[in-house]
Amino acid sequence: MTTETLNPAAAPTEPVVRAHSGERFLGLACRACDRPEKAPLAYVCPACFGPLDARYDLGVVRRLVDRAAIERRPPGIWRYRELLPVEAPPRRGLPVGSTPITSAERLGAAVGVDRLWLKDDTRNPSLSFKDRAVAVATARAIELGVPALACASTGNLAGATAAAAAAVGLPAYVFIPADLEPAKIDHALAYGATVVPVEGTYDDVNRLCLEVADETGWGFVNVNLRPYYAEGSKTLAFEIAESLGWRTPDVVVAPVASGAMFMKLARGWDELAEVGLIERRPVRFVGGQASGCGPVATAWARGNDAIEPVRAPDTFVRSLAIGSPADGREAAELARRTDGSVEAVPDEATAAAIRDVARLEGIYTETAGGVTIAALAAARRRGVIRPGDEVVAILTGNGLKTPDARRLGLPDASATADRPGLAPVLAPSLAAFERWLGGAA
């Protein structure tokens, strides 16, 4: 069964990128030793075991695009096709990206930030920013002819991979820690994925998937397709810059798990500057992690950026619970180099921040978003965010995915007419209602 989701960005209103792709997208190369890698489904350098990155000829990209050309294109991540690692935008796929960025005056006032924007990535098709990365990995997977999509997931990637596979008609295999939130499991199952719960932490799941990828040849979006997948997060940087009138904010605040998205925000803005779409200005990078699994926050606080793996994560922020983050050292280093910070957030503060952003701005975010808003407040208290700064905080997933955040701090059924919350169960009579209302006075 396939979904006939045609991608509006692929409509032939202008020449496809394919004509230039040989010179524009140069394939993969090692981040550590620069060795080009010819095998398209590779993710480590055979010479030095360094990670592989997508490479572009930015001089060619500079000649291919300008602001006006991008602004004429339909919404979605393929607006920025020249800076994505595919031959051409896919013919099929979910409509990902171009999510709203809203001015958050009430939340800003509450945390002491004068100019605060919220990038609302809870609104992607599977309700998290992972749709960006998965859309790019899927487009590349189809170009490479992989037989199935798969992933090792902390939760949101499961739904994103399952949804993307459904939209293009590929089978999906989703590997998760067995104790994941049931809402996320049901979500992936609904799209028709095969969900494989694994006893252990995310890091155990990930290790297993390295072997399964080799064994099966399936396209694991965050394993053997990782160099393409990671590039998808750059589209957050592109959209933020375009929304602000082709410029960067003073500070960006984002959640950190593997650190991939954090790093790709920086890469995205670097590339926009190199191809002449924005002016290069310093951006301070503030990351958020749960204190019960905060290897990057710990490395940043210690000041040497070396990652000490967290073997037994202890947090309800499952989506960020990666004890051994692939890009952890670089993420800590990015925060330090830019005069930012990586904040460790206790679960109680995360739960309170989820309610604050919902109550003050009308956006319901999952635990990673709670971590982000609590990190924003912590960075403001620390002085990393200063009066007058323009700040963008990224809300990366929808709150309906993490109902267990209710456990911490939601009021019990004792609401009154002037104290919001859950009211006690009423008998179906006006008299009962009036008794309850009277109690409030």
Ligand SMILES: Cc1ncc(COP(=O)(O)O)c(C=O)c1O
């Ligand atoms: C909602 C949400 N936000 C942020 C992240 C962090 O992503 P990264 O692994 O790129 O650091 C994740 C990762 O799973 C996530 O699910």
Ligand SMILES: [Zn+2]
């Ligand atoms: Zn190498």
